[in-house]
Amino acid sequence: MNSLPAIERFQSNNGVRIYRIPLEVFTNGFIGYAYMVLDAGLPTLVDCGSGFGRSNQDLLDGISALRTDFGERLDLSDIKHILVTHGHKDHFGGLERAGVPAEPRQIMIDMYGFAKKHVRSVNVDFTLDEDVAFEGMQFVHTPGHCPGQVCIILGDVMLSADHILSRTTPHQAPESITNYTGLGHYRDSLRKVEKLDGIALALGGHEDPVRDVYGRIHEIQQSHERKLNRILDIIKQIGQPCTIYEITEVMYPGKTGYDTLLAIYLYQHGYLSVANLDEVELEDNPALRYLAV
Numbered sequence: 001m002n003s004l005p006a007i008e009r010f011q012s013n014n015g016v017r018i019y020r021i022p023l024e025v026f027t028n029g030f031i032g033y034a035y036m037v038l039d040a041g042l043p044t045l046v047d048c049g050s051g052f053g054r055s056n057q058d059l060l061d062g063i064s065a066l067r068t069d070f071g072e073r074l075d076l077s078d079i080k081h082i083l084v085t086h087g088h089k090d091h092f093g094g095l096e097r098a099g100v101p102a103e104p105r106q107i108m109i110d111m112y113g114f115a116k117k118h119v120r121s122v123n124v125d126f127t128l129d130e131d132v133a134f135e136g137m138q139f140v141h142t143p144g145h146c147p148g149q150v151c152i153i154l155g156d157v158m159l160s161a162d163h164i165l166s167r168t169t170p171h172q173a174p175e176s177i178t179n180y181t182g183l184g185h186y187r188d189s190l191r192k193v194e195k196l197d198g199i200a201l202a203l204g205g206h207e208d209p210v211r212d213v214y215g216r217i218h219e220i221q222q223s224h225e226r227k228l229n230r231i232l233d234i235i236k237q238i239g240q241p242c243t244i245y246e247i248t249e250v251m252y253p254g255k256t257g258y259d260t261l262l263a264i265y266l267y268q269h270g271y272l273s274v275a276n277l278d279e280v281e282l283e284d285n286p287a288l289r290y291l292a293v
């Protein structure tokens with residue numbers, strides 16, 4: 001069994017104590033974090049793992065370690081709120097299994113209702129509003145990676161969920177599959193966080209703490225910019241109307257995945273046109289062929 005990273009303690013400039021509790025959220029060793037937030041109102045757990053494999057046990061062990069290793073007088077029954085940053089399994093699955101923690105008030109963040117299809121197994125007590133602080137926390141709706149995702153601001157610390165991670169640029173699925181996902185929303189959400197002043201530390205749902213939040217946002221923006229330009233170049237290079245599949249073969253030889261769908265973003269934002277609209281009218285579901293505008 002892999003050993004987990006250590007629990008880490010962070011403190012915001014307004015005195016909130018934030019404990020990062022590592023969990024093996026998928027049995028392949030994939031690590032995600034739950035955060036125990038203390039002294040921002042009532043004790044609040046942010047995200048709670050997947051409920052798979054050892055994820056729940058890791059969470060229980062982590063919470064007891066706050067007592068034994070950090071001297072926090074905290075029992076499971078003291079946890080009054082659970083906030084889920086977004087409706088992906090590795091962040092809320094732990095809610096579905098009994099016993100974690102005792103009689104919690106389960107607050108599922110579902111700000112604009114678009115995340116519903118992802119969260120059907122969890123009861124929503126009430127929704128949160130961006131303009132209204134809750135227990136000393138401010139919420140920022142950051143759709144893109146997941147429709148209902150929120151980042152949580154605690155003084156100069158931001159719990160950034162999977163919106164801003166230290167190494168990975170979070171995957172994006174096209175909005176044609178799910179409302180409020182997709183690169184367009186994601187880039188808007190990056191700009192939204194970029195405009196917030198004074199964030200000294202971002203703690204994500206995975207990977208390392210990010211100290212230079214604004215620099216990291218810039219890196220992620222550049223990375224998407226490069227990919228989008230690459231797609232435009234490939235289309236010009238192919239020189240005739242081509243499908244997303246054909247673009248993908250050049251961009252990621254031998255691979256398919258979410259990135260392959262980036263061309264849809266370029267189309268939706270007016271960089272590409274569909275060259276075979278006549279076929280689209282005649283056939284049921286022809287492959288769309290794109291051309292650079």
Ligand SMILES: [Zn+2]
Nearest residue numbers: 088090162205
């Ligand atoms: Zn995640």
